[in-house]
Amino acid sequence: ARAGRRAGTGKPAELGAGSANRLSGAERHVCDAGQVRPPVPVVVTVWVAAVLGLDTGASLTEQRLLGLFTWALLLGMLSRESRESRVQVAVVVAYASLVEYVFAGWLGVYVYRLHNVPSFVPPGHGLVYLAALAIGRSAWAHRTQLLLPAALTACGAWALWGLTLSPTLDVLGAFWFCCLLLFARYGRSPLVYAGAFLVVSYLEILGTSLGTWAWQPHDPTGLVAIGNPPSGIAGGYAWFDAAGLALTPRILRWWDARPSSRTSSEYDGAHASTSTPPFT
Numbered sequence: 001a002r003a004g005r006r007a008g009t010g011k012p013a014e015l016g017a018g019s020a021n022r023l024s025g026a027e028r029h030v031c032d033a034g035q036v037r038p039p040v041p042v043v044v045t046v047w048v049a050a051v052l053g054l055d056t057g058a059s060l061t062e063q064r065l066l067g068l069f070t071w072a073l074l075l076g077m078l079s080r081e082s083r084e085s086r087v088q089v090a091v092v093v094a095y096a097s098l099v100e101y102v103f104a105g106w107l108g109v110y111v112y113r114l115h116n117v118p119s120f121v122p123p124g125h126g127l128v129y130l131a132a133l134a135i136g137r138s139a140w141a142h143r144t145q146l147l148l149p150a151a152l153t154a155c156g157a158w159a160l161w162g163l164t165l166s167p168t169l170d171v172l173g174a175f176w177f178c179c180l181l182l183f184a185r186y187g188r189s190p191l192v193y194a195g196a197f198l199v200v201s202y203l204e205i206l207g208t209s210l211g212t213w214a215w216q217p218h219d220p221t222g223l224v225a226i227g228n229p230p231s232g233i234a235g236g237y238a239w240f241d242a243a244g245l246a247l248t249p250r251i252l253r254w255w256d257a258r259p260s261s262r263t264s265s266e267y268d269g270a271h272a273s274t275s276t277p278p279f280t
Contacts, residue, residue: 040077040134041199044127047073048203051120052212060114067119074123077130085133087251088244089126095243096125109226110215118212128199129241135195142191148184151194155180155201155232162231168217170227177232179239187238188245196241197234204229 051066058066078086100117103109112118141147159177162170180197184190207213208229215228230236 041131041195043073043077044131044199045202047127048124049206051124052207052210055113055118055120055212056210060116063114064119067121067123070120070123070127074126074130077127081130084248084252085130087248088133089129091247091251092129092240092244093122093126096240097122099240100125104213107220108216109219110213112213113211125240128196128203128237129244131199132192132195132241135198136189136192141195148190148194151197151234152181152184155197155234158201158231162227166227166231168227169225170231171224172219172226173229173231173233175224175232176230176235178235180232180235183235183238183242187242189241192241192245193234193238196237200234200237204233 047070051070054066055063074089078089081089097117100121104112105117112121135141135147155177159170159174162168162173180193183193187193208215215226215230217228218225
């Protein structure tokens with residue numbers, strides 16, 4: 001693949017055929033059109049630190065305000081994204097929220113400070129996904145050969161530490177590391193999962209250190225030991241990412257197949273030129 005940028009254009013260089021086949025249509029569109037926005041991970045990183053820091057002493061009302069501001073940030077960032085990215089984020093937020101209310105609100109696998117699911121958590125999942133997506137589709141991520149192996153090596157070392165040297169045995173983290181390996185090998189967008197490892201590990205370490213939430217030592221059956229946080233937690237989040245990447249093309253095909261959608265497209269001469277290419 002040709003790396004770097006086209007001279008004088010400020011656009012990422014074209015990727016070779018072998019590399020392009022590893023990208024989804026939306027990612028190829030972003031790389032080719034020069035629409036990558038490196039600050040997205042930075043904005044998310046700073047916002048996560050600010051919200052989790054403010055939540056340490058926040059009341060329930062103040063926590064809801066943090067949730068409102070987080071929703072506003074997410075919607076503002078989505079206004080600059082493609083239709084595909086917006087649908088992906090919607091799927092991730094819906095799926096992750098369901099998991100939150102089942103595993104935190106009902107089963108108590110992990111417990112939040114006020115024993116609820118904070119209102120900033122659902123939109124926070126959307127921000128985390130956007131940051132992982134921005135890393136995974138960036139020109140730098142496609143130029144370097146180090147991001148994916150470095151992420152997998154670091155996660156593997158963490159999982160091994162959780163099984164051998166950690167004061168708290170972490171079997172769940174090792175299982176999720178295996179999930180991350182499978183997604184990285186067979187998933188649509190391996191670099192998105194590598195980006196998720198960076199963002200999610202930062203989020204979990206910071207959140208558990210500040211006491212925003214805490215993982216229980218065992219699952220509800222008492223059979224699976226859990227670290228705080230689990231070492232391979234990015235592999236758990238990868239299920240959210242995989243859902244967004246897999247379901248989005250189906251949702252868009254269904255949406256575009258509606259009679260009203262077909263009728264309106266006949267009068268929209270710019271429809272074909274403005275829509276993002278479908279996933280392959």
